[in-house]
Amino acid sequence: MQKMRVYKIAQELGITSKELIEKLEDLDIKVANHMSTLNDEEAELILELFSDKKDDKEAKKVDQVETAELDLVEEIDVKDEPNEDSIIIGDTIAVGELANLLEVKATDVITKLIKLGIMANINQEIKFETAEKIAVDYDILLEREPEEEEEIDFIVEGDKDEDLEHRPPIVTVMGHVDHGKTSLLDAIRDTRVTDKEAGGITQHIGASEVTVSGKKIVFLDTPGHEAFTEMRSRGAKVTDIAILVVAADDGIMPQTVEAINHAKAAKVPIIVAINKIDKPGANIDRVRQELSEHEILVEEWGGDVIDVPVSALKGENIDTLLEMVLLVAEVEELKANPNRAAVGTVIESNLDKGRGPVATVIVTNGTLKVGDPIVAGASFGKVRAMINDKGKRIKKAGPSTPVEILGLNEVPNAGNQFVVPSSDKAAKALGEKRKEKIRDEQLKASSKISLEDLFDKMQQGEFKELNIIVKADVQGSVQAVRQSIEKLSNEEVSVRVIHGGVGAITESDIMLASASNAIVIGFNVRPSTGAKTIAEREQVDMRTYRIIYEAIEDIEKAMKGMLDPEFVEQELGKAEVRLTFKVPGAGMVAGSYVIEGKILRNAKVRLVRDGIVVYEGSIDSLRRFKDDVKEVATGYECGIGLTNYNDVKEGDIIEAYVMKEIERK
Template identity: 40%
Template sequence: MKKESATQQSTQIRPPVVVVLGHVDHGKSSLLEAIREDFKITSKESGGITQHMGAYVVEYQGKSITFIDTPGHEAFSAMRERGATIADIAVLVVAADEGVKQQTKEAIEQAKKAGLPLIVALNKIDKPEANPERVKQELSQEEIFVESFGGKVPCIETSATTKKGISELLEMILLMADLEHKNIDLSKAGEGVVIESSMDSRRGPLATLLVQNGSVKAGDIIGTKTAIGKVRTLQDFQGETVQVGFPAMPVLVVGFEACPQVGEVFQVFESEEAARAEVVVSPLGRPAQVLVIPQGAKTLDIVLKVDMAGSLEVLASALLSLPQEHVFVRLVDTGVGVIGDKDVRLAQGTHARIVGFRTQVDPVAGDLAQREGIVVETFDVIYDLIQRVRVWLEQEIVQEFVTVDIGALQVLAVFLAEKNRKIIGGKVIDGEVRKRSQMKIFRNEAELGTGKIVNLQKDKKDTEVVRKGEECGILYEGSVKIQQGDIVKFSIQELQNKVL
């Protein structure tokens, strides 16, 4: 009996983990703020946009719910997808006044891929232009059928401003969680997922973990495939020190030897030796992201430093996705943390520019960069950074006029041969002839001279172009004495991009 009682005590139902998905500006962060008024999520982020995945715990009717707020901009698709893989339930936030957008469709697809039960939150329902029925119709076109449309997907009308529907949304989440019934075993070694990682100048590598089973305590040996460590301190999502991290609880861990990769599975090990045996790739030896660049191609070399590992993943992908027809972006090195003198010396040796995202420049490194003329720029908003790199790419390209061959003609007759004006008849043997194109006259493959078309006729009528196989008459300016049988080649001047 005692053994059964102990088993019951260690096995519990895990609180639900809810991922909040949706299009930018549809009110995800405001909705979370409304759920718990002391969440000041929006005010913490640049431009009012959530730029990092954050996990927040709320209490409702004596039960805990963990919310994962994922960024809504399209550049953060990878972070949104990762959020969908660690959650139990997805709340799809759709603005009732705007309806389904491209990122809404993307979020729906991610939730489907992850097999997550879905709740639709029709937000901003208080707005005069809100049209919930139209939005439901648009959702049905994406195969999301809400209950009022004969489907099984719950749909709650919400307003972060008036707090309408907040209680109903939380009740629906708890109801769904009861149906899912996720059991956990607190006696097992802790395990879960790395939500974020960063480098702190004082505390070293930091990792935000979402515990999924068992527990994590101070002193535990913890590891992923890329990093291990001993837990020195644990903090909850509000920054308060805690002794134990339980399932569905996001905790900030200090103690890793290096930054683990975002999205990795972590677990608690019995010993440091057991943890090290699981490490397969050291982040310290991780190579810079490589793009296949044609030999001899012009490159824009960049050293990229960011504050969080999740940002690194997003930014590297976004920069390498920029149009690179003429100049290629090459990430010489990427990393998490402060921009230091090592980064400046690397940039100096590779003629690279240093770009930082929500990170600082070490004063010594800043002085060195200034002395050596190394470009160092930092940004708080990802779109400003991407736009800056886009401008750099464009600055490497100029336009110039180039000669483009368009066709050739065989001279059949010479009708007028004045000093500087000639009229000839001929047949187009290749490509086409255009009015106002340049001419080069050849005899026995030797170039005799040039001319410029003044007028072009076909069937005794003025025309702009004559194509292969057709005959035409040409009035041109030129001093070369042309004769029957000569070959005339035609060309035009076109503006084309040139790499500086």
């Protein structure tokens, strides 16, 4: 005889589990509840002792009635108290898995579901409440798996006052687009960031350290365009001081107001930098007046907010601004415990072809060391290397230190908090659990649609939800696009981003879009060859953009049925850069091999590196040996010079295309 559960023995004896437990107590056999098991000897003894109950038929009938009544009481009692031997499941469970847990046939479970009016096959999932009703019939208690508390505070309680040391302030530079935030940082740290940004707009969060009078200050540069509200918000949450940059000739603008709100929500002190005071139309008092309308009263006007008129272009009053930052930091008494496991925030993340997943993080408490296990969101791993903002490898990073870390298994989300668990095993377990939860949520996102026919379907009442998949060059851009797109939801249609990721558009993105009836939007990235083929086969609408607000405008117009005549990109061919060399008077020339289609002299081109678009423009020169040619076909080598661009590297892909106008039907 195998080990038997109490409730099974009770069924054989024709008595209730409760009765049996009482009888077992009389025999000094202790059991916790009806799910407990008895060994062979105990089970045989009980069956022999109480088998005489089966002899009297009338008594048995009475027992059956009592059994039903007592089972109900038992059921209530069990539910009122936590049960050590209960079966724990999640919010949903597959029918087949439930049958295995209940140790019954799947057909039996399906039959009971049909009686409840639920049609489900062995692989379909049912809700916890339904599974609980099924389990009651088998005298088994189910319990819902408790939600894991995943949020980890920046400041972990328990640090003693004597363990705390002063740390450098983390300063966020905020404000409206084109008010000079990046130029101000350039003046402070003497670097050129603006030149690298498309259209002169900062589109990625950066972090850097500067030393002023022997004291360190950490700067975060957050983008100013309204599409990056989420990124700006993330910056404010990890910052100690917010520098609000306002152009003296422009005044308070919509994104300035958003920046003020984010800083207030984060409850951090604000220092106003009134920039561009060297411009003819500068009016400092007007800026102060407009600030007062948003409850920012500067010291000059009797308030408590410091303001410093500066000129980033000419370097005026930059030292005064930095002195004010150190003064405010001193008043705030910023402290942390460097002698503990690190916690912090992921500021930015991307996938590097040579180094793998790379995350820029700021340590907010403790010290992060090379070799530490780490979990950031659903990503986990061990810190293989740390690089500071100067590009140097370091062994450890204390509080308020921005570093790039290598060693994660995948790209984390910007804004994720990171922690250092006790071991590699603990890090892996937590990361995989979070990943599984995310995967389940993505699989549930189901409901093919193009922007062209969106409005017509909305008018006919056929379409209530627009699913979108976003791929971008960095994680911060993914979140910015996600937030901007989801704001477009209205009463007629709900717009939601079901997946966002970093890197080129892949085959798996297209398959998810096909299954979820979604549109794929790429920002600063290109689809792989395989992805493009599958998208055509699956008829998935895939669109790529270089500027975020163009993508948002397209979706807005589609929802209003106002799409303009469309210019569709017609791809001509691709060439792989095999060699680069400088030609006097012509700049850098890319020795290329045409791998697909053909390259035309008058075509538009883009340069793609690791799936990321790094240049868009035209061909300056196209040659075969020493001859200028109009086109080069597949399988031939050629030299390609790009207009006003010399940063070409081996392995880059040059895509040639033309724009063809198509009227919207």
